[in-house]
Amino acid sequence: MRITAEWNASGGTPAIRDGGRLAVCRRCGAPNVATLGAMRPRRCRARTIALVLAALLAGRVASRPTHAAADEPPVPEPPAGAVASIVPAEALKHVTYLTGDKLEGRGSGFEGANLAARYLVEQLKAFGVEPGGPVLPAGGAPSTTTGPARAYEQPFDVRCVPFPGQGAGDEAKGQVAPTMNVCGIVRGTDEKLRDEYVLLSAHYDHVGKMKKKVFRGADDNASGTSALLEVAQAFALKDAPRPRRSIFLIWVSAEERGLLGSKHFSENPTVPLAQIVCDLNIDMVGRNKPREMDVYGNGTSPELDEAHLAAAVKSGFKFTARTGSIFLRSDQVNFYEKNIPCLFWTSGLHKDYHTPGDVAAKIDEGKVARVAHHAYLTAWTIANRTERPSFRKLDKNASSGPLGAVLDMVSPEDVPQAKLEPGQGLCLVRSVMDGTPAGEAKLQPGDHILAVGDAPLPEDDPVGAVEKAMAAAKGGKESLRVLRAGKFLRVVVKL
Ligand SMILES: [Zn+2]
Numbered sequence: 001m002r003i004t005a006e007w008n009a010s011g012g013t014p015a016i017r018d019g020g021r022l023a024v025c026r027r028c029g030a031p032n033v034a035t036l037g038a039m040r041p042r043r044c045r046a047r048t049i050a051l052v053l054a055a056l057l058a059g060r061v062a063s064r065p066t067h068a069a070a071d072e073p074p075v076p077e078p079p080a081g082a083v084a085s086i087v088p089a090e091a092l093k094h095v096t097y098l099t100g101d102k103l104e105g106r107g108s109g110f111e112g113a114n115l116a117a118r119y120l121v122e123q124l125k126a127f128g129v130e131p132g133g134p135v136l137p138a139g140g141a142p143s144t145t146t147g148p149a150r151a152y153e154q155p156f157d158v159r160c161v162p163f164p165g166q167g168a169g170d171e172a173k174g175q176v177a178p179t180m181n182v183c184g185i186v187r188g189t190d191e192k193l194r195d196e197y198v199l200l201s202a203h204y205d206h207v208g209k210m211k212k213k214v215f216r217g218a219d220d221n222a223s224g225t226s227a228l229l230e231v232a233q234a235f236a237l238k239d240a241p242r243p244r245r246s247i248f249l250i251w252v253s254a255e256e257r258g259l260l261g262s263k264h265f266s267e268n269p270t271v272p273l274a275q276i277v278c279d280l281n282i283d284m285v286g287r288n289k290p291r292e293m294d295v296y297g298n299g300t301s302p303e304l305d306e307a308h309l310a311a312a313v314k315s316g317f318k319f320t321a322r323t324g325s326i327f328l329r330s331d332q333v334n335f336y337e338k339n340i341p342c343l344f345w346t347s348g349l350h351k352d353y354h355t356p357g358d359v360a361a362k363i364d365e366g367k368v369a370r371v372a373h374h375a376y377l378t379a380w381t382i383a384n385r386t387e388r389p390s391f392r393k394l395d396k397n398a399s400s401g402p403l404g405a406v407l408d409m410v411s412p413e414d415v416p417q418a419k420l421e422p423g424q425g426l427c428l429v430r431s432v433m434d435g436t437p438a439g440e441a442k443l444q445p446g447d448h449i450l451a452v453g454d455a456p457l458p459e460d461d462p463v464g465a466v467e468k469a470m471a472a473a474k475g476g477k478e479s480l481r482v483l484r485a486g487k488f489l490r491v492v493v494k495l
Contacts, residue, residue, distance in 0.1 A: 072385060072386055072387060073386070075380070075381050075384045075385060076241070076384060078376065078377060078380045079237070079240040079241050081237060081239075081240050082234040082235065082237045082240040082376065083234065083373060083376065083377075085230075085233060085234050085237055086230045086231075086234050086369050086372045086373050086376065087230075087369060088365040088366045088368065088369040089365070090229075090230060090233075090369075091223075091226045091227065091229075091230055091365045091368040091369045091372065092226075092360070092363065092365035092368075094123075094222070094225065094226035094229050094230075095218055095222045095223060095226045095286070095360050095363050095365065095368070096360050097119060098116055098119070098204070098217075098218075098222035098225060098226070099216035099217065099218045099222050099359065099360045101214070102115060103115050103116055103216075104208060104209055104214050105206050105207060105208040105209055105214045105215040105216055105217055106204060106205050106206045106208065106217060106222075107205065107206065107207060107208020107209065107256075108158050108179040108205040108253040108254040108256070108257055108260075108261070109158045109159075109175075109177035109178070109179050109254075110177070110208055112208065113179055113204070113205050113208075113253060114179070114180075116204050116205070116225075117153065117179075117180050117182050117204065117251070117253070120152075120182040120204060120225070120229070120251050121152045121153065121182060123229055123232070123233075124152060124182070124184045124232060124249075125152075127232055127233040127236040128236045128238065129184035129185065129186055129232050129233075129235075129236045129249065130150070130184060130185045130186070130187060131149075131150040131151055131152040131183070131184065131185070132150060132152070132183030132184045132185040132248055132249065132250070132270060132271070133150050133151040133152050133153050133154040133181070133182075133183040133270050134150060134151055134154055134270050135148045135149070135150050135270075136148070136149045136150060136151055150183075150185075150270070152182055152183060152184065153180040153181070153182060153183075154180055154181040154182075154183055154264070154265065154268070154270060155178055155179070155180045156178075156179065156180065156181070156253075156254075156260075156261070156264040156268075157176045157177065157178055157179070158176070158177060158178075158179045158253070158254045158257055158260055159175075159176050159177075159257075179205070179253040179254055179261070180253060181250055181251065181252045181253055181261045181262075181264065181265055182204070182250070182251040183248070183249065183250045183251075183265075183270055184232060184248075184249040184250075185197075185246055185247070185248055185249070185271075186232070186235040186236050186242065186246060186247040186249070187242070187246050188242060188243055188244050188245045188246040188247070188383060189241075189242050189243070189244055190244035190245065193244040193245045193383075193386070194244065194245060194246050195246070195275055196245045196246065196275045196276075196277050196388060197245065197246050197247070197248035197271055197275055197276050197277065198243075198245055198246070198247050198248065198277055198278060198280070198379045198382050198383045199248040199249075199250065199276050199277075199278065199279045199280070199335070199340075200228055200231060200247070200248070200249055200250070200279075200280045200281075200282070200375060200379060201228075201249075201250045201251075201252060201262065201279055201280070201281045201282070201331050201332070201335075202221055202224035202225050202227065202228040202251055202252075202281065202282045202283065202331075203221050203224070203225070203251070203252045203253070203254075203255030203256070203261065203262075203283065203330070203331055204221065204222075204225040204251040204252070204253065205217075205221075205252075205253045205254055205255055205256055205257075205261070206220060206221065206222075206256060207256050207354060213356045214356065215354065215355070215356055215358065216356070216358060216359050216360070217358055218286065218358050218359050218360045218361075218362065218363050219284045219285075219286045219287045219347075219350070219352070219353075219358050219362070219363060220283070220284050220353065220354065220358055221255070221282075221283050221284055222286075222360070222363075223284060223285045223286030223287075223363055223368050223371075224282035224283045224284065224285050224371075225251055226368055226372075227282050227285055227368050227369075227371045227372040227375065228249060228251065228282055228372070228375070230368075230369060230372035230376075231249070231372050231375050231376045231379070232249050234372070234376050235247045235376070235379075243379075243380055243383030243384045244383060244384050244386075245277065245382070245383040245384070246383075247379060247383060248271060248276065250262075250265060252265065252331055255283075255330065255331055257408075258408040258428075258430060259329075259330070259331055259333065259334055261331070262331035262332075262333075262334040262335070263334050265334070266334040266335060266337070266338050273338055273340070276335070276340055277340075277341070277382065277388040277389055278301065278304055278340060278341045278342060278343075278382060278389050279331075279332050279335035279336075279340055279341075279342040279343075280342070280343050280345070280375055280378060280379060281330055281331050281332035281335075281342060281343070281344045281345070282345050282346075282371060282375060283330045283331070283344065283345075283346050284346045284347060284348070284349075284353075285345060285346060285347050285367065285368055285371040286347065286362075286363035286364055286365070286367055286368045287347050287348075287350050287352075287362065287363070287364065287367075288347045288348055288350060289347075290364055290366065290367050290370075291316060291317055291318055291370075292317065292318050292319075292320070292347070293317045293318070293319050293320070293345055293346070293347055293371070293374075294319070294320050294322045294345070294346050294347065294348050295308065295319045295320070295321055295322065295343055295344065295345055296321075296322050296323070296324075296326060296327040296332075296343070296344040296346070297327065297332055297336070297341075297342045297343040297344050297394075298321040298343070299392060299394055300336060300341040300342055300343075300391060300392055300393075300394060301341030301389040301390055301391055301392060302389075302390065302392075303341075303382070303385070303387065303388075303389040303390060304341050304342075304343055304378075304382065304389045305343075307377075307378045307381035307382050307385075307389075308343055308374075308378050310377075310378075310381060311374050311377035311378040311381065312374065314373070314374075314377055315370055315371075315373050315374035315377060316370065317370065317371075317374060323394075323401075324401040324402070324471075325401025325402070325403065325407075325467050326346075326401070327344065327394075327401070328401065328406045329406075329463070330344055330346070332344045333406070336394075339391050339393075340391065341389045341390070341391045341392075343378070345371060345374070345375070347367065347371075353461075354460065354461065355460075401467055401470070401471075402437065402467065402470040402471045402473075402474055402495055403436065403437055403438045403466065403467065403470040403493065403495075404432065404433040404435075404436020404437050404438040404439055405429050405430075405431065405432045405433065405436070405438035405443055406429070406430040406431045406432075407427045407428065407429060407430065407449070407462075407463045407466060407467070408427060408428045408430050408463065409425065409427055409428075409461070409462050409463050410426060410427065410428045410448070412424065412425060412426060412459065415448055415483070417483065417486055418448060418450055418483050420450065420456070421456070423458070423459050424450075424456040424457060424458070424459060425456075425457045425458055425459035425460070425461075425462035425465075426448045426449060426450050426457055426462055426483075427448070427449050427457065427462040427463045427466060428446070428447075428448055429443055429444065429445055429446065429447040429448075429449065430445060431445050432444065432445060437470070437493045437494055437495050438493065440493075440494060441480075441491050441492060441493040441494070442491070443480075443482070443491060443493075444484065446484070446485075447482050447483070447484050447491075448482065448483040448484075449462070449466055449480050449481070449482055450481045450482065450483055450488075451480070451481035452465065452466060452469040452470075452478060452479075452480060452481075453469075453478065453479060455469075466480075470493070470495055473493075473495050474495050475495065476494075476495060477492055477493065477494050477495070478492070478493050478495060479491065479492045479493070480492075480493060
């Protein structure tokens with residue numbers, strides 16, 4: 001065996017050869033410059049002791065979170081009973097109900113979504129989760145031990161913009177209809193910390209019916225809704241120890257209509273925003289490889305990242321940390337925009353995304369339960385640490401993708417002045433990040449993007465088409481056909 005090259009390369013102590021074989025100390029592997037003489041045990045012993053001490057010290061440091069304050073007590077082990085209560089069969093039961101015929105794809109503003117919300121409230125009551133919605137007017141339900149009486153439902157109105165292809169004659173077309181977020185609280189135990197909330201979110205709505213077909217949204221997002229129900233029952237489990245901080249659970253509506261439910265909550269929070277220490281968002285977690293997941297939002301808080309990584313050791317997931325505009329396309333973004341640290345867990349897009357093919361039979365309920373386990377462990381750590389997670393803004397590219405704008409799909413029927421051909425789609429620019437290609441090109445909120453270059457956008461996923469084209473044109477230029485205040489423009493974007 002020849003290893004000469006290495007030593008010299010490392011710039012270490014020049015080695016003395018003993019007949020070509022490198023003389024090293026058998027105990028500590030140090031090159032023995034005194035090969036010609038007896039070993040000098042003293043130096044070797046001191047070196048060994050130093051190594052052992054360093055290892056001990058490292059061990060102690062490793063068990064304490066790197067960002068932990070010196071006096072941070074170790075996080076207690078999560079209660080075994082709570083973890084064991086998260087089971088695939090239950091997760092599948094929830095998915096099966098939420099994708100049933102009666103719920104007609106849970107389009108927000110339609111009865112199907114209201115049935116889903118009612119189901120969530122029933123489950124929370126059965127688990128013993130307290131209501132977390134708006135405080136009820138005095139004289140209503142009796143107040144609870146930990147504060148004024150609340151409702152589970154946070155109602156808000158949504159304009160029923162039928163999704164592309166939903167077809168004429170839809171009775172609710174364009175009308176404003178009530179929908180609701182569903183909120184629950186599991187109160188923490190610590191005198192001070194229980195007024196702070198580890199928030200977990202998932203949207204329960206989907207796109208409803210299009211072209212008379214029901215889009216059941218099993219993965220998007222009955223899977224995340226189900227995982228969050230499993231987390232709720234685990235935290236609320238009778239006789240299981242509770243964490244120090246409180247847990248706030250929210251199932252939002254109207255995500256598919258532009259993140260409207262989480263927007264409504266972030267602007268009308270039922271608990272003070274300043275007391276929400278993070279958002280852990282779960283969206284589409286029941287497909288693709290069983291032990292692989294994507295995570296967005298890394299870097300919004302080192303403490304959150306750490307709790308997530310520690311949980312991954314137990315949940316057994318291989319996570320890929322992702323950046324880009326998908327970060328802007330689920331509910332955590334409305335918390336992020338309020339400077340609340342967040343993580344977004346998803347198993348990623350697949351061929352059945354936003355199609356009638358997204359059905360319960362293709363859901364991996366074992367994976368949904370594993371995601372619930374992961375979310376429970378991450379939340380448990382954050383809810384028990386004295387120090388709340390610090391917040392960091394992400395750099396532009398990490399959070400807004402190649403274009404740097406939040407895009408929404410809207411119905412062509414809603415923008416007749418766009419004069420689109422059948423099958424063509426458009427997307428609405430909801431917000432533009434400064435210093436991004438969209439910002440430099442002076443794209444404006446309210447603009448409608450109709451085409452990239454000469455290619456009109458497809459009706460089924462206009463947003464995806466724009467983002468793919470922007471990513472493909474990285475380092476170059478691309479022109480967008482835009483409708484702004486009734487006028488058609490060409491906007492050139494440098495990427
Ligand atoms: Zn979704």
